[in-house]
Amino acid sequence: MVTRVEHDPLRIEFTFPDGSSWTGRLAGSVNPRLTEDLALGVVQLIHPLGPWTTKGTAVVYLSQLRRMVALLAEAGFHGGVGDLRPAHMLPFWLAASGERVASTRRLLEGCGEHVHSSLRAHLAGNAVKKRPRSEPLEPYTEDQWQVIESGLRTVVRQHLSVQRELLALAELGPDPSDRGLNRQNYAWLFSQRGPLKVADTAAALGVSTAPFTYGGSRLLFEVREGLFPPVRLAAAAKALFGVYSGVVPDGISDLGLGDVTWAGDKSVLLDYVKRRRGPESVNLPARAVRLLEAWLELSTPLRRMAPAQVAEDLWLFSTSHRGMPPHRDGPEVIAISSFAAGNKAGGRKARRSLAVEIGLTDHEGQPVPLHSARIRTTYHNRLARRGWTGRTRIDPNHTREVEGSHYVSTTTPAQADAVDSVIEDAQAEIVRRSRPPLVLTDAQAADFAAQYPGEVARLGLDDESLAALLGSEMDVFTAACANQYAGEHGPAGKPCPARPWVCLLCPLAVFLPRHAPNLLRLKAYFARQSRQMTVSQFIAVFGPFADRLTHDVLPRFDAAVLTQAAADVQDVDAELPLRPEEVTV
Known part of the structure; x- marks a missing residue:
C-alpha cells in the first residue's frame, strides 16, 4: 500500500515505512479545489516519494494545510494551486509565523510544476520569515543525573520486591477470611483472573461493592498494581x-x-x-x-x-x-x-x-521534568566528555554543527567557562610555538635594545634586566631566560621547572653564541634517544623540540661558531643535567 488521495469524502490514506497507516480527513473544506491540489502535493512528500516517514509529521502538515486554505479563503482566494501568485502568498507569509511559513512553503514545493513559475521563483529563494531555531536540550547536571539513575532504579527494585512477595502469597491459595477481602486472597484472585476492576472483583468474591467505597478499595488497588505493572x-x-x-x-x-x-x-x-x-x-x-x-x-x-x-x-x-x-x-x-x-x-x-x-530538582529546589530526549542528550554528553566514542557522529541525520550543539558543546555555564579557558590556553600555546626563536650574534646582542625594540617590550625588560640577560646572569642550560619566574611552564612566582629542551619552544628564551656547545650537546642527546626509542615514542616525547633545534635554532648560528662549539661536545649523558629516568643506555 502507498499513500494516496481518496474522494467521497476527501481524505489522504497514509502508509508509513514501519507499516503503520493513518487517515487524514479533509472533507468540509471552504476551498475543496485548493485542498485537493495540496493533498496531492502531500503525497509527493511521503516516503518513498519524499522524506516524511512518521504520522506525527503528517498530522502537523495536514493541520497547516487546513489553516492555509482557510486563511486564503478569508482573504478572498478560491482557486487552485495553479492560480496562486506571489500577491496571494506574500501577505499570507508576512502575517504568519516562521514555522507556518516553512510548512506552507514545503506544501507548495510538493506540488512541483503545478505551482505558477512566479511563485516557484519565491520558493527557490529565501523565505520572508525564518523558522525559529530550536534550542538544544541542556543535559542534566551530574547531581540530577545521579538522582534520576538512583531514583528510577529504586522504583523498579521496590516494585519487583513487592511483586515477588505477592506471587508467593498467591501460591498459598485462596483465603476466605474477612469475606476474602484480604491481601492473600486478592493476590490469588488476580493471579488467576487478571487485573479485575472493583465491580468484577466484588462479583468474583460474591460480595457487594459497598465494602470497597470510602477508601475500602485501597488494599485492592495496592495488590493489583503490585502484581501488574502500572x-x-x-x-x-x-x-x-x-x-x-x-x-x-x-x-x-x-x-x-x-x-x-x-x-x-x-x-x-x-x-x-x-x-x-x-x-x-x-x-x-x-x-x-x-x-x-x-x-x-x-x-x-x-x-x-x-x-x-x-x-x-x-x-x-x-x-x-x-x-x-x-x-x-x-x-x-x-x-x-x-x-x-x-x-x-x-x-x-x-x-x-x-x-x-x-526528588528531581534544580539548584534552587524547583521541580525539573523527567524528559526522555534530555536523558539521551545527557547520556551522549557524558560519553563525549569521557573521550572519543569511536563514532564520528551520534546521528548520521545531523550535521556536525547540530551534533556539537545538541550533544557535545551543550554544557553548564561552569563547564563552558572551563572549555573556553582550555581553548584560550591552547590558542596561546600555538601562537607561542609559531614565534621564531630569538638567536643573536655578539654584534646583535651589543645593540639589542636599538635593533629589537619590539622584543625588548615583549620580554618586559628594563635596562638592568637587559644587561643581566645579555650577560650570563640569567642563563639556563640552553639559553638565556628573560624571566624564570614568569610561570610559562609552572606556577607564577616560582622558578621554572621545565626540562632543558623545553626552552627551545619557550618565548622567553634568547639564544646567544655562548649557548652553542650546550645546544649541540642537546642535539647529540636527541640522537642517542632516537636510537633507543621507537619512532612514535620519540616523536611524541622529543619530536617538536628536536625539529625546532635542527631546523630553526642551529641554522641561525654562524658556521664558525658551531664548528668551534662541536669540539667541546663529548656525546655523553654527563654533559647534560638529566634525571635518572632520562639517561640513555
Missing part, C-alpha cells in the same frame, strides 16, 4: 533503560519482544527503529540487560493474560483502574507503543509524577 512503573523502566543504553526515545517506545535477541545468558542485541532514519541495532550494556531481565519478570504475570494484539509489546502495563473497555479475548490491558500516540497524556503525567517522587 503506567508509572512502565515509564520508570523506559526512562531507566534510556539512562543505561542511550537508545533514542521513540526506538525504546516501539520495542516488541521480537526486537530483543538473546546471544547467551548475559548478552542482548536490540533491534529498534529510529523514525527519522530507519532500523538500527545496538549491543546492550550489562546494566541495560539486567534491567530488561527485571522488566520481563515484572511484566510476565500480565503478559500471560494479555490479548494477542498487545502481548508482544515489550512495555506492557495494566490500565484496568482507568475504566478502559475490556478486550473481548482477554483481560483489560494496553501496551505503551509510544508516549506520543495512543497514551500521550498518561505518559507525560507518569513522568511528572516520577520526577516529583524521586
